Amino acid sequence: MARLDRNHTTHHILVLGLVWTAIILFFAWWGAREAQQNTIRLASAQARASFGKDQALRQWATRHGRIYVPVSDYFQPDPRMAKIPERDITTPSGLELTLINPVTITNQLDRDYGHLYGTSGKITSLTALSAQNMPDAWERSALKRINAGAKEVLEFVREGDAEFLRLMQPLIVTQGCLLCHFGEGFEIGKPGGGIAISLPMASLRAQEQQAVHSKFVTLFILWVFGMIGLAITAWLLHRQAQVRNRALVELRRSEERKSAILGSSLDCIVTIDADDRIIEFNPAAETTFGFKASQVIGKPMAELLVPESLREQHREGLRRNVETGLSTILGTRIETTALRSDGTEFPVELAITRIRQEDRLLFTAFLRDITERRKLEERLQKQASEDDLTGLLNRHTFEAALKRALIDDRQFHHCLMYLDLDRFKVVNDTSGHGAGDELLKQLADLLRSTVGERGILGRLGGDEFGLILQDCSLDGGQEVARELLEAVSNFRFYWEEKIFTLGMSIGVVSIDDHRSEASRLLSMADAACYRAKEEGRNRYYIYSSADQVLSHRKTELSWINRIESAFEEERFLLYQQPILPLQNGEENNGFFEVLLRMRDEEQQLVTPDKFLPAAERYNLMPTIDRWVVRHTLGWLCANLDYQGIVSINLSGASLTDTLFLTFLLDELETCAIPEGRICFEITETEAITNLSRARGFITELSEAGCHFALDDFGSGMSSYGYLKDLPVDFLKIDGRFVRNMDIDPVSLAMVRSIHEIGHLMGKRTIAEFVGHAAVLKTLQEIGVNFAQGFYLGEPAPLETLSRKAKSEDRARQATR
Structure with missing residues (x-):
């Protein structure tokens, strides 16, 4: 079958190829014929135009009757016109003129100047007066045909190897002709001879051949493309036939497979x-x-x-x-x-x-x-909605339940509680996480049995739980809270011969507006729970929007979302404030402290005192510190020509983060910053609170080529006692002493004391908050090494320092 299809297709393609070839050949023949006809038309037109020119010249000369030319070697008086009166005349100046025949004028022009327009012409007749005007064999034959009545004789003739178009039309006798031919039998209005035109065909035939060749080439290209198209068509048809045949084979196999599938599916x-x-x-x-x-x-x-x-x-x-x-x-x-x-x-x-x-x-x-899939889906649904450890609703499902309760208009008053265990960390730290997990299981059972069918319980995370009391007044909610506190207080947890007592702090929110948002209500309940812990734990606290403490905590919680949004939208900025040397011996290659700023949602600049307290409370400082370190080192990598010191603040949370030190060392190695370019600042309070960890942290980074500064020095109760245990390079004197030292003797004494003790220990001092010239002068007199403050330079974007350095570098190069 496939072979028959292939043969059938091949036959049709061959027939189409022959037809296409015949069409091309026909157009080639027709093109050659058309080129030949165009040549004939063009040659005839040129010959007739030349005839018209000679005819016009002869008629013009005849109309004037007599035309004289000077007698010269080129033209002597014509003896055949001796019978014409006044054949020869002499001008008053003595110039001899002789009469010239119009035929002679025309023939001389064609003979002497015919090469200028590519044709030659001659006026001739069977009774020509001059031998030069005697007809040749073709002209004699043509004159006979003219005399017999022919209006035109036009023929292509060959003379040797050359081809010519020969044209002759009759020369009609006018009155002016009789001046020269009087008595020779000519009659006015009848042919007295003819004008013969000879046109060489060489150039026209060359153009014809070129046109034919061009047309043949075009047709050949068309023929080749057509044949290629037919070949491609044949190939495509062959492929289609193959695909169709394979489809038929596959169809048969499909029928066989269908039978097998029915049996084995x-x-x-x-x-x-x-x-x-x-x-x-x-x-x-x-x-x-x-x-x-x-x-x-x-x-x-x-x-x-x-x-x-x-x-x-x-x-x-x-x-x-x-x-x-x-x-x-x-x-x-x-x-x-x-x-x-x-x-x-x-x-x-x-x-x-x-x-x-x-x-x-x-x-x-x-x-x-x-059936089995349904059972699995039910199990997965239960796992997705329940907490694995306690069997209570997980946070996501609990929040969904809260949203449903808010949508239900039939029940317009609810209570939401946020429950947080007191002293749970003691169980985890003393007995391990296994004990903590078991405690949470038992506590979930206790909460479940205490609440019963009155509410919806969920585990929100860690040792935090949520409770929704639907269609419950605030008084009813307080009653349930008291029951829960009593049940937890009476609960005893036994683990490996240890007995633990617990407490619970509860935040209560009364819901009387179903338009409230679930996330906002949970945040309010969390804030109330936090307030219950602050007031002594193991109690409940009812949320009130007028409570200033809760309002402050709510503000802090809102800052958390704003900080996270700022990270996502890249709205944190690095600023710098210069630290200037006060003594002549100090290096002056540059020294500045990196400061953090944030742009809020309206693109207004926010200072760190607004958002860092919330970041510290909610453990976001390590993330912020990592961002600052990474971007500052990136700036240094892009500005390797900067030779000064860059000071970066680190928080206490980062100081105690075991992974932060590894992060710092990796970043320093990646950026390949030269030694002595980085200075890390930690506050005195943070360093003393975590003395052993701070000492190890400072030692390891100092070995990596970093400086350290103890910030806000003098704010602690026992600064000097711990100073010798901390291998820092700089002491930043607390700005509270520096600000008014020119008018406050106690502050002056503190600054002087800190500077002197620091120098004895080999540490350089930096005075913060320098606000005017009097303070600066006093610091120089005391011998403080560096100073920083608005009087010396206000914070500015770090990128401006890059532009300033580049402009100064260009200025230096321009002066070289």
Whole structure:
């Protein structure tokens, strides 16, 4: 079959190729013929134009009657016109003139100047007066035809190797002609001879050949493209034939596979006709439904496999599809219920296809028992909504329950509680996380038994729980809170011969507006719980918007979201404030402190005193410190020509973060910053609070080439006692002493003392908050090494320092 198709296609392509070749040949012949005709037309037009020129010149000369020219070697008096009176005349000046015949004028012009316009002409006749005007053989033949009445004689003739177009038209005798030809038998108005034109055809034939060659080349290219197109078409048709043949083979195989699939498919395959009679029932269907194929073939599907509650719907859907072709489930997957042979119902996934086979309409149902999948989904749903450890609702599901409670207009007053265990950390730290997990399980059971059906419990994270009391007044909520506090206070947790007592702090929020947001309510309850802890723990606290402490905590919580948004939207900025040397011996390569700023949502600049307290309370400082370090080192990498010191503040949280030191060392190694360029600042309070960790932190970074400064020195109670244990390079004197030292003797004494003790220990001093000249002068007199403050330089964006350095570098290069 494939070979017959291929031969048939090849035959058609060959026929098309021959037809295409014939068309090209026809156009080639027609093009050559058209080029030849164009040459003939062009040559004829040129010859007739030349004839017109000679005719016009002869008529012009004849009309004037007499034309004289000077007698010269070029033209002597014509003896044949001696009979004409006044043939020769002499001008008063003595110039001798002689009469010239118009025929002679025309012939001389053609003979002497014909090469200028590519043709030659001659006026001749059978009775020419001059031998020069005597006709040649062709002209004699043409004159005879003219005398016989021909209006024009035009022929292509060959003279040697050259081809010429020869043209002759009659020369009609006028009155002026008789002056020279009087008495020679010429009659006015009749031919007295002819004007012969000879046009060389060489250039015109060359143009003709070029045009024919160009046309042949074009047609040949078209022929080649056409043949290529036919070849491609033949190849494509051959490929299509191959694809069609493969499809036919695949179709046969598909029929074979269908039979195999019906027998081995894990899904149930049941085919019915338009009357609901079963005509196919595969082995998987036998296993699932409990019927043998022989028991169901030819019987109604609705009676055997469809539950009674769905039979009428099944019959109506089948009838509507048969009559109208409309269906709501064809081509889709749905989940429904099927019936086993023992009468039990089970869930199935169902897909139905509709085909017309010859004159019969068939419906094939593909069914899969999804009993196990339903059970798994129920387990997963339970796992997704419940806390794995306690079995209570997880945070996501608890918040969803709170949102549903707010939507329910029928219940317009609820109570929300935020529960936080007191002293849970003691159990974890002394007995391990296993004990902590067990405590949370037991406590969840205690809360569940205490609340009962009155509310919805959830674990919000760690040792924090949430409780929703729907349709409950504030008084009722307070009663439940007291019950919970009593139950937890009476609870004893036993673990490995240890007995633990616990407490619980509860924040209570009264909900009387269903338009409230769930996240805001949880934040309010969390704030109230925090207030309960601050007031002594093991108590409940009712949220009030007028409470200043809660308002402050709420503000801090809002800053957390704003800080996180600022990170995502890249709204943090680095600023710098210069630290200037006060003594002549100090290096002056540059020294500045890196400061952090944030742009708020309205692009207004926010100083760190607004957002850092919230970041410190909610443990965001390590993240902020990492951002500052990474971007500052990035600036140094981009400005390696900067030779000064860059001072970076580190928080106490970063100082105690075991991973932060590794982060710093990795960043320093990656950036390859020269030693002595980085100075880290830590506050005196943070260093003393974590003395051993601070000492190790400073030592390891000092070995990596970093400086250290002890910030706010003098603010602590025992600064000098710990100073010798901290290997720092700089002491930054607390600005509270520096600010008014010119008018406050105590502050002056403190600054002087700190400077002197620092110098004795080999440390250099930096005075902060220098606000005017008097303070600066006093600091110089005391011997303080460096100073920093608005009087010396206000904070400015770090990028301005880059631009300033580059402009100064360009200025230096320009002066070289």
